[in-house]
Amino acid sequence: MRPSEQLKQSCIEDWLKATNHPFCIELADGSLPLDKMRVYLAQDYTFIDNFVRLAASAIHHAPALPDRLPLAHFLGIIAGPENTYFQRSFDMLSVPESERTAPQLLKPTNDFQALMLKAANSGEYGNMIAVLCVAEWVYLSWAQPFSESVESVEGLPFYFGEWITLHSGEYFESVIEHLRTQLDTVFNNAEPAKQKVMQDYFNQAVLLEKQFFDACYQ
Numbered sequence: 163m164r165p166s167e168q169l170k171q172s173c174i175e176d177w178l179k180a181t182n183h184p185f186c187i188e189l190a191d192g193s194l195p196l197d198k199m200r201v202y203l204a205q206d207y208t209f210i211d212n213f214v215r216l217a218a219s220a221i222h223h224a225p226a227l228p229d230r231l232p233l234a235h236f237l238g239i240i241a242g243p244e245n246t247y248f249q250r251s252f253d254m255l256s257v258p259e260s261e262r263t264a265p266q267l268l269k270p271t272n273d274f275q276a277l278m279l280k281a282a283n284s285g286e287y288g289n290m291i292a293v294l295c296v297a298e299w300v301y302l303s304w305a306q307p308f309s310e311s312v313e314s315v316e317g318l319p320f321y322f323g324e325w326i327t328l329h330s331g332e333y334f335e336s337v338i339e340h341l342r343t344q345l346d347t348v349f350n351n352a353e354p355a356k357q358k359v360m361q362d363y364f365n366q367a368v369l370l371e372k373q374f375f376d377a378c379y380q
């Protein structure tokens with residue numbers, strides 16, 4: 163079994179709770195209350211800030227150019243179409259300026275920021291990749307099944323539908339495959355003590371994905 167699959171299986175209960183969360187189900191059927199979406203977008207935009215810093219750090223620590231390039235390309239998507247998606251959604255949903263720039267952080271948002279900064283500051287590529295891999299793989303896992311029903315996604319308002327299309331499809335699958343392959347390789351080459359640390363980062367990130375949805379859904 164691939165190490166990335168082994169890591170996922172080590173926290174499968176939280177994984178399934180995150181990837182089958184009512185927040186995602188209601189987003190995909192269009193019934194998610196807009197106030198919940200407003201909270202989510204404002205919290206998630208602060209998540210994106212530290213995600214970009216973590217990804218930049220992983221790009222820096224990757225062993226060689228072929229390991230760096232796919233993540234560097236993906237960072238361009240986040241800085242481009244994904245950032246624009248947030249701005250357009252904030253406008254469409256009339257999210258107040260203060261919520262866009264400095265929302266009060268919910269506990270899981272704070273904890274996720276801390277985990278991402280801790281991984282970046284650890285200087286260990288494996289820890290960085292463990293957190294990045296969870297963040298994108300969890301999203302592919304919940305979004306991909308919904309994206310297969312193209313008509314229903316097309317019928318959604320863009321702030322729901324595009325959140326699904328940004329996290330599904332061939333390109334996004336290739337990003338996850340890259341992150342998983344990086345994770346598999348680093349994990350296989352790591353000493354048991356470092357493997358344990360990587361597993362702790364992975365498990366903690368999965369739990370925080372679930373708690374992040376919980377906090378925005380309440």
Ligand SMILES: Cc1ncc(CN)c(N)n1
Binds near residue numbers: 206209297301374
């Ligand atoms: C909390 C969270 N985790 C993951 C993603 C996927 N980009 C996100 N936008 N927000």
